Amino acid sequence: MNDSPADANSNAYRGRFAPSPTGPLHAGSLVAALASFLDARHHNGQWQLRIDDIDPPRAVAGSIDAITETLTAHGLIWDGPILYQSHSSPLYDSALDRLTSSGWLFRCLCTRATLDSNGCCGQRCRDHNIRPETPHSLRIRIAPERLEGFRDRSMGEQPAPTETALKDFIVKRRDGLYAYQLAAAIDDAKPNFTHIVRGADLLESTHRQRWLQQLLALEPPSYAHVAVLADEAGNKLSKQNGAPPLDNHQPEQNLRQCLQHLAQPAPPSSASRVPEMLDYATEHWSMRR
Ligand SMILES: [Zn+2]
Numbered sequence: 226m227n228d229s230p231a232d233a234n235s236n237a238y239r240g241r242f243a244p245s246p247t248g249p250l251h252a253g254s255l256v257a258a259l260a261s262f263l264d265a266r267h268h269n270g271q272w273q274l275r276i277d278d279i280d281p282p283r284a285v286a287g288s289i290d291a292i293t294e295t296l297t298a299h300g301l302i303w304d305g306p307i308l309y310q311s312h313s314s315p316l317y318d319s320a321l322d323r324l325t326s327s328g329w330l331f332r333c334l335c336t337r338a339t340l341d342s343n344g345c346c347g348q349r350c351r352d353h354n355i356r357p358e359t360p361h362s363l364r365i366r367i368a369p370e371r372l373e374g375f376r377d378r379s380m381g382e383q384p385a386p387t388e389t390a391l392k393d394f395i396v397k398r399r400d401g402l403y404a405y406q407l408a409a410a411i412d413d414a415k416p417n418f419t420h421i422v423r424g425a426d427l428l429e430s431t432h433r434q435r436w437l438q439q440l441l442a443l444e445p446p447s448y449a450h451v452a453v454l455a456d457e458a459g460n461k462l463s464k465q466n467g468a469p470p471l472d473n474h475q476p477e478q479n480l481r482q483c484l485q486h487l488a489q490p491a492p493p494s495s496a497s498r499v500p501e502m503l504d505y506a507t508e509h510w511s512m513r514r
Pocket of ligand 1: 333335347349350
């Protein structure tokens with residue numbers, strides 16, 4: 226990756242929070258930021274901020290400033306310079322070249338109209354000789370017998386996924402943009418990061434990313450997927466469903482709610498301000514199942 230942390234020990238803990246610049250942080254994103262921060266600090270590890278900016282059409286102006294202001298207001302100070310996925314294009318291209326030459330990619334002509342009900346290639350494009358100049362996406366083949374499970378530090382043993390669950394997912398989009406799965410698989414692998422802590426809604430993506438890491442001979446990091454915050458109707462809080470931005474003027478209250486959601490002990494009244502709360506939470510952090 227572009228910037229290596231100061232610690233040269235390849236076994237040292239390196240974690241990250243990796244928001245997309247698609248709007249301000251909400252309470253759900255603060256849970257992921259806080260969990261990854263506390264896990265890193267509890268293990269005396271590095272904690273970096275990576276902006277996952279590979280989808281310019283979805284980017285919202287001013288988001289990066291809003292994200293860094295919110296993290297700072299909540300005492301979540303990252304190590305080193307901010308990392309940007311948009312700087313990693315050469316790595317993604319060389320990975321795509323390797324996957325192409327080893328025969329794992331195929332060109333897919335499908336548009337919304339021809340995708341099957343799972344969003345997969347619906348007209349067996351893999352069996353057709355599609356010329357490179359025809360607009361296409363790149364999809365990855367799955368070898369079901371080679372899929373592996375893993376142990377999640379929060380959710381326990383995860384069996385190998387079925388082929389249907391992963392099926393021919395996209396690694397480069399028809400509009401020429403790199404797919405999230407490709408970028409995350411490469412940027413989250415060791416030695417860039419050793420420990421990934423993020424929301425449980427990404428568990429299925431992790432199987433896809435681990436498949437890419439396997440094909441690219443990248444060493445997977447350890448994963449922990451923590452429970453995501455839901456609204457009263459049980460839907461995951463997200464920018465898409467209108468989760469309100471965090472109020473940076475009440476960081477103590479926000480942190481307290483996140484700690485409660487993460488089933489961590491409540492900081493005592495003697496630790497009522499942000500730095501003391503985070504010190505207490507770091508010391509008492511444990512990954513919950
Ligand atoms: Zn297709």
